[in-house]
Amino acid sequence: MRLLPQSAGPAAAGARHAPPVFRTAPFRLFSSDGYFRFLCVCLAGYALAGKGFAYVGLPPLLIGEIMLILGVVVFLRSGCWFALGSAVPIVILTVLIVWVLCRTVVFLPIHGFDAPRDSVVVVYGIYALAVAALLVEKPERLGWVVAVYAPFAGLYAIVAPAILNVSMVFPNFPTWPGLGVPTIYVRLGEAAVHLSGTLVFVILGFRRVSYWWCGFLLLSLVFITPSRGAMLSVVVPAALAIVVSGRLRLIAMPMLAAFLVFLAAYAAGIEIPLSDGRSIGPGQIVRNFESLLGYSDAANLDGTKQWRLRWWKAIEGYTLHGPYFWTGKGFGVSLAVDDGFMVGQELGGPPLRSPHNVHYTMLARAGVPGVVLWFAAEGAWFLMMISAFLSARRRGETVWANLLLWILCYGLAIIIDATFDVAIEGPMVGIWHWSIFGLGVGAVMIYRAPRAPPRPCDPLGLSPYRRRGA
Numbered sequence: 374m375r376l377l378p379q380s381a382g383p384a385a386a387g388a389r390h391a392p393p394v395f396r397t398a399p400f401r402l403f404s405s406d407g408y409f410r411f412l413c414v415c416l417a418g419y420a421l422a423g424k425g426f427a428y429v430g431l432p433p434l435l436i437g438e439i440m441l442i443l444g445v446v447v448f449l450r451s452g453c454w455f456a457l458g459s460a461v462p463i464v465i466l467t468v469l470i471v472w473v474l475c476r477t478v479v480f481l482p483i484h485g486f487d488a489p490r491d492s493v494v495v496v497y498g499i500y501a502l503a504v505a506a507l508l509v510e511k512p513e514r515l516g517w518v519v520a521v522y523a524p525f526a527g528l529y530a531i532v533a534p535a536i537l538n539v540s541m542v543f544p545n546f547p548t549w550p551g552l553g554v555p556t557i558y559v560r561l562g563e564a565a566v567h568l569s570g571t572l573v574f575v576i577l578g579f580r581r582v583s584y585w586w587c588g589f590l591l592l593s594l595v596f597i598t599p600s601r602g603a604m605l606s607v608v609v610p611a612a613l614a615i616v617v618s619g620r621l622r623l624i625a626m627p628m629l630a631a632f633l634v635f636l637a638a639y640a641a642g643i644e645i646p647l648s649d650g651r652s653i654g655p656g657q658i659v660r661n662f663e664s665l666l667g668y669s670d671a672a673n674l675d676g677t678k679q680w681r682l683r684w685w686k687a688i689e690g691y692t693l694h695g696p697y698f699w700t701g702k703g704f705g706v707s708l709a710v711d712d713g714f715m716v717g718q719e720l721g722g723p724p725l726r727s728p729h730n731v732h733y734t735m736l737a738r739a740g741v742p743g744v745v746l747w748f749a750a751e752g753a754w755f756l757m758m759i760s761a762f763l764s765a766r767r768r769g770e771t772v773w774a775n776l777l778l779w780i781l782c783y784g785l786a787i788i789i790d791a792t793f794d795v796a797i798e799g800p801m802v803g804i805w806h807w808s809i810f811g812l813g814v815g816a817v818m819i820y821r822a823p824r825a826p827p828r829p830c831d832p833l834g835l836s837p838y839r840r841r842g843a
Contacts, residue, residue, distance in 0.1 A: 408440075408447045409507050409514055412500075413521055415440055416808060419801045420529065420567045421536065423559035427800045428549055433486060437497070437800035444503035451506040460814050462754040463505060466498050469746040476739055477704040484705025491704040491726065494734060495747070497803045501811035508815025515816055519776065523580045526571040530586055533564055533593035541596075561596070562790040563801050565603035568593055569786035570779075572607065573614040577775040602793025609789055610782035617778060684714045684728045688737045701740035708737050727798050731791040734798060751788065754810055755781065761817040773820055780813045 415436060418426035429436040448454075457463045477492040489496070508514050536559050539546050546555040572590065575582050597603040615621050688708075691697050702711060709725045727734045736744040758781040765774035787796065787806045796802040 480705040488705030504811030530590040561600040
């Protein structure tokens with residue numbers, strides 16, 4: 374589907390205040406529109422099937438790598454390279470990608486395919502370049518993103534309990550032939566990121582939902598309680614959206630109802646124990662907050678916390694104060710094995726390769742220059758989003774302000790999850806992260822460009838659109 378501007382001809386005079394028109398356009402994967410739409414389909418696949426969708430393709434070229442290559446093609450064909458050069462986050466990201474590629478190529482003869490596999494934590498940033506370029510090339514695509522995310526937001530909270538139940542209770546769900554990989558496997562942090570995005574989308578008024586939807590959302594949030602990072606990925610962005618948008622009074626009653634349900638379940642001691650010693654229920658939420666704020670009596674929570682802190686301290690030792698200050702250990706080496714913090718093999722799986730924190734992953738693999746560029750790119754993106762949001766709110770452009778706030782909160786949810794878990798290092802969240810990154814840059818560039826006054830049926834002012842100098 375493509376969002377098309379209303380015709381300016383006489384035939385459209387009577388439809389001047391009609392809603393934007395969606396028309397079916399021929400699907401061509403190698404066209405910019407075709408790629409953009411298929412990327413949205415892939416993002417939905419990662420959200421709904423997780424690791425199972427990531428293995429679609431022809432190994433070693435899986436769907437993520439195939440779309441990455443096509444993304445380079447559409448980026449080059451867009452002709453928007455110079456326009457993106459004015460966006461500071463994109464410039465810093467490009468430098469970071471070059472640095473990571475340099476630290477990857479030298480390890481190809483040593484580690485083989487493991488080197489590019491580890492480098493995707495940043496190389497997937499090409500998705501950001503492609504998405505931003507496609508939005509600048511055709512700003513109507515931004516309105517299309519909002520239009521297609523609305524049904525996704527309505528669907529995800531409803532199906533999330535079933536997806537998480539399959540992933541947690543049936544880890545050997547029907548697998549891909551010859552691969553042994555479940556066709557559906559979504560981790561708690563992955564689901565939390567999208568639950569956060571859908572919740573903020575609804576809070577900001579982009580979609581109306583029923584009480585049934587709210588009930589399914591609450592059930593979904595209960596499922597993610599075993600993970601501290603997943604819990605924070607929902608709570609922090611949602612609280613930010615509520616406070617900043619001034620919608621606390623509008624959702625006060627649903628929040629009060631949810632809190633009363635929480636108190637009743639906690640008083641009744643309702644818990645569903647899991648095999649790792651954690652549980653699903655209100656008690657687990659309390660223990661998670663205790664662990665985040667200090668010490669928890671739950672040995673599994675405090676144990677994993679101390680294990681991560683020791684590993685992060687070791688990484689600081691050999692980078693900030695050691696021989697890997699400038700270069701890091703590179704991409705391809707298994708950090709868990711090389712640093713002496715092996716886990717995962719006791720469950721029959723491969724050893725963990727990353728230290729449950731994307732920032733320390735960057736420090737360990739790309740050295741201080743790499744982590745500085747990483748923080749610079751992410752920081753520049755958040756500053757760009759905050760600046761545009763404040764500008765839109767100051768001008769009274771509520772729809773634009775809410776759109777920018779939604780994108781900002783989505784990016785924040787991913788960063789929070791990636792601070793506590795292995796997230797951006799894989800395609801399930803990594804491709805989402807960089808796509809949101811590009812979406813934010815593209816949205817801000819569209820917002821700041823000269824455009825015709827918005828019409829009642831087009832509050833984002835995307836159609837008609839005037840480029841600079843037009």
